[in-house]
Structure formats: C-alpha cells, structure tokens
Amino acid sequence: MVVNGDPTRPLEPDDARILALESDAVLGHTLKLLVLEPGAQLDVDAVGRRILAGLDSFPRALDRVVAGPAGPVWQRVERIDLDHHVRRRTAGTPHDLRRVVGELMSQHLDRSRPLWTVDLIGPLDDGRHALAVRLHHAMVDGMGGVRFLDAVLFDPHDAPLHPVGVRAAAPPIPRWLEWERMPGALARELGRPGARSPFDRPITRERALAFADLPLDVLRGVGAARPEHATVNDVLLAVVAGGLRRWIGGLPQARGHALPRLRAQIPVSLRVEGEDEAAGNRDSFLNVDLLLHEGDDLRRLDGISAQTRVRKLDHDAALMDDLFRALGRAGSLARAVADNPREFGVAISNVPGPRTTVVVAGRRVERLYTSSEPAAHHALRISAISSADRMGIGFCVDPTAVADVTGLADATHDAFDALAAS
Structure with a gap:
C-alpha cells in the first residue's frame, strides 16, 4: 500500500516518555489475542486486505517514529509493507499458542516502520485460529488499542464502542x-x-x-x-x-x-x-x-x-x-x-472492549485477551x-x-x- 507522506508531528509528552522507557529488557508494546471460532484455513491475504481498507480510519497506524530536532516525531511512511506487518505462524496446542505469543512479546517492534504487527496463528488442533496484534504503547493507550481493532480488523458492524473509559467533558475542579x-x-x-x-x-x-x-x-x-x-x-x-x-x-x-x-x-x-x-x-x-x-x-x-x-x-x-x-x-x-x-x-x-460479538474475516471472535509487558x-x-x-x-x-x-x-x-x- 502506497500512502502520501505527511509533515511530522511531535509526540505528546506522555507518549515520548513511554518511548524513552524502551531498553533491551523493556519493549514498550501491548498484545491483543483474538481466538476465532473453528473453520477453514484463515486467508492471510483477506485479513491483509481488511487491514489496508481500515488504515485510513486510524492514521497513527501509517506513522513511524523518527528523531526530530526537539525530540521524537511521528512521520507518515510512503508505503505499508504488508509482508512485514501481517504474518503467519504455526501452533497446534494451547501450549504452542502461549509459546508463540510469549516469543512475540519478547521481540522489539521495528522503529523504521509503523509500530504494529498482526500475526495469524494456526490452525490449532481444534480448528480455531488466533490473531496476535502488537501495538506500541506510545502509539495507543488502552482505549486506542480497541479503536485500532475496530478500525482495521473487525468486520464492519453497527455497535458503538463502549462508553466506559471515556469521560464526559466536565467543568474543571476549582x-x-x-x-x-x-x-x-x-x-x-x-x-x-x-x-x-x-x-x-x-x-x-x-x-x-x-x-x-x-x-x-x-x-x-x-x-x-x-x-x-x-x-x-x-x-x-x-x-x-x-x-x-x-x-x-x-x-x-x-x-x-x-x-x-x-x-x-x-x-x-x-x-x-x-x-x-x-x-x-x-x-x-x-x-x-x-x-x-x-x-x-x-x-x-x-x-x-x-x-x-x-x-x-x-x-x-x-x-x-x-x-x-x-x-x-x-x-x-x-x-x-x-x-x-x-x-x-x-x-x-x-x-472495555467490544459490547457485542465481533467478527474477523467472517469468523466469530470467541475470546479476546489483552497483555501488557x-x-x-x-x-x-x-x-x-x-x-x-x-x-x-x-x-x-x-x-x-x-x-x-x-x-x-x-x-x-x-x-x-x-x-x-x-
């Protein structure tokens, strides 16, 4: 996918602070694990097309982090390389699945690219597939991670996002x-x-x-x-x-x-x-x-x-x-x-995640988990x-x-x- 380059935008202070915490031992990302109902082999190309169709609805997923004169900035990339961002991995048993997501949580996201990946895992022995979505915490907070899933991964639906976690604007405390x-x-x-x-x-x-x-x-x-x-x-x-x-x-x-x-x-x-x-x-x-x-x-x-x-x-x-x-x-x-x-x-x-049952590539999401490091x-x-x-x-x-x-x-x-x- 080719996108138009954009002017840079400085990271907000809290996002820059989160980015600065990265080290060899602290990797900075979260993981969402979606377990889909049993079915035929999940089509990685179909999942990739759904992601590409939704990226414009979540512009931060088109940005990478680069060094700026006064600190890190977001910079729009010229091209999204789906071969890097959307990959397939194998696993058969629940133990295998936990091992794979543990390996993913131990790997840094590539700073030269937008800070997210989606790994299709399976098919598991029971016919289910799983998707492991990694998102850097400097790119999204908890609610932002849910919005990412809704924008680029879930099949279109009419249910609104959960209002819990977003406060109504109120007068400031004296x-x-x-x-x-x-x-x-x-x-x-x-x-x-x-x-x-x-x-x-x-x-x-x-x-x-x-x-x-x-x-x-x-x-x-x-x-x-x-x-x-x-x-x-x-x-x-x-x-x-x-x-x-x-x-x-x-x-x-x-x-x-x-x-x-x-x-x-x-x-x-x-x-x-x-x-x-x-x-x-x-x-x-x-x-x-x-x-x-x-x-x-x-x-x-x-x-x-x-x-x-x-x-x-x-x-x-x-x-x-x-x-x-x-x-x-x-x-x-x-x-x-x-x-x-x-x-x-x-x-x-x-x-708070989806309020109703959601679907990915025509398959119902049976379980949704989240993990922070x-x-x-x-x-x-x-x-x-x-x-x-x-x-x-x-x-x-x-x-x-x-x-x-x-x-x-x-x-x-x-x-x-x-x-x-x-």
Whole structure:
C-alpha cells in the first residue's frame, strides 16, 4: 500500500516518555489475542486486505517514529509493507499458542516502520485460529488499542464502542478545591511503601503468558449483590487478589511466612468525549491494597470496593495527573517515586472492549485477551479486556524472575469460582 507522506508531528509528552522507557529488557508494546471460532484455513491475504481498507480510519497506524530536532516525531511512511506487518505462524496446542505469543512479546517492534504487527496463528488442533496484534504503547493507550481493532480488523458492524473509559467533558475542579483535596490524594496514592513484593525482581526481555476467561454477567451480579454496590472492576480486582493470595501462599518460599501487603496500581483513563484521537496517552492511576491477608472473599471485595470508591469520589487520578504536570521536569522525579516497587507491587488494568460479538474475516471472535509487558522490579503485569459477555485476563511475566504463570491463571479461576459461590 502506497500512502502520501505527511509533515511530522511531535509526540505528546506522555507518549515520548513511554518511548524513552524502551531498553533491551523493556519493549514498550501491548498484545491483543483474538481466538476465532473453528473453520477453514484463515486467508492471510483477506485479513491483509481488511487491514489496508481500515488504515485510513486510524492514521497513527501509517506513522513511524523518527528523531526530530526537539525530540521524537511521528512521520507518515510512503508505503505499508504488508509482508512485514501481517504474518503467519504455526501452533497446534494451547501450549504452542502461549509459546508463540510469549516469543512475540519478547521481540522489539521495528522503529523504521509503523509500530504494529498482526500475526495469524494456526490452525490449532481444534480448528480455531488466533490473531496476535502488537501495538506500541506510545502509539495507543488502552482505549486506542480497541479503536485500532475496530478500525482495521473487525468486520464492519453497527455497535458503538463502549462508553466506559471515556469521560464526559466536565467543568474543571476549582483550584482551591483541588489543593484542598491534594493532601488526601497524596496520602492514599504515594508515601505508603510496603514490604518487597514477590515480583520485585530485575527483568530480561524473556516473556511468558497465560490467560483466564470469566463470564461478565457473573462479575456484574456479584458486584450488584453487595450492600455497597461494587463495580465490575472492583470484582475483577477481588478475583485477581484471591488468585494472588492462593498462588503466593503456595510458593515454597512463602511457607511459614505471612502473606505480603500487596498494592496494585490501577491505570485510569483521563480521556474526554470529543478529544482528538491523535492526542496521545492520557492515563493516570490509583493505588489499591489488595488485602491478601483477608481470608474471606466477600470481605476482601468490600474492602477493595471501599478504597476505589473514596479515590473516585475525590478524583485522585486527575489530581495526581495535575500534580505531575504542574511539577514540569520535576514531575519525572515524582513519577519515579510513584513507580517505586515498594509503592505498588503489580499493575492491573481493565479496558472495555467490544459490547457485542465481533467478527474477523467472517469468523466469530470467541475470546479476546489483552497483555501488557512487565517492567523493571514489576515482573508481573495483569491486564483485562471485556468482549460481549466475557472478560479475558492476560498474565505476563518474565519467566526468569517469576515462574509458573499458568499456575497463577489457574488460581485466578479458582478464586472466581469461590467468590461466585459465596
């Protein structure tokens, strides 16, 4: 595909910061894994044609990153090489599939080209195919990744994208109220270092992945049944916390020791309706204690829900974003404090995906998962995405630092079953 060259456009500050984090061990991209219903051999050329037809609807996918006089800039490429961006790989078993996506997560995207690839994997032994979509985080945030899939991969459909994750524009918080709330937000989000987590390890570029799949209606039902209504994300956090409690408690090095206090960092989208989709990443965060010491599943859920409720009511995520931006260059030092492994032990994200069943090349998407990479001294990353009536969870680790990621996925399924039966 030949496209017209465009003037360069500087990366937004948050996107440039994400790009600068890249190293030999930090690769900077996310992965979406789509598992399609059984059928005939998937036609790679047909998938390629669908992608080409949709690229104009997602212009950032036509840009590469180059060095500019004042920092990195987006530059429109003259040609999209489908042989590079759309490829076929073989796998037969679920183990093979996890191995392939682990290999993909351990490979840098080519900076001389637009920062995305689509790998067709299969056919698997049961007749299914999978597509692994890699997107650099400097190119898209969580919601941007869903828009990419909708624009260039899903067959055309009429269902609107999920409104959750995009805020309605609202009047700014008065400055006096913002500063009145700031001490409480700082006390909740920073300055509460805990013990060293099991994931506080140096990392290499090696990656291993596992996945869990949960029914969305049960997650909603569990939350709605609580005296103080718990959101789907609250229930997801409680399920993951239950899985971590079971999994960490079963580690040989944990025997005879109390479970650690483990705080999770929860990314929060600050996008507003009508915002330019090319405006770059707009994320902040909340830090939440996962209450691993609590043995009762429902009390753990209620405790997590109470924490998120206070943080949302007081707009902690927006306040932290405002603080970092107000600090200017000193904001990078504050971010370093926020990223300290003693401040939080694991990042857990949740992105709303397609609201209805979607189709790729005429094949129904049975399962959709997302995976984000671990970071230095945060050797486990947990990511979730909804799709129609399911919630797919991806667990990504550096296997040289954290072993048995499939055991963690199994423990999460067990925790869900226990919470649903409570």
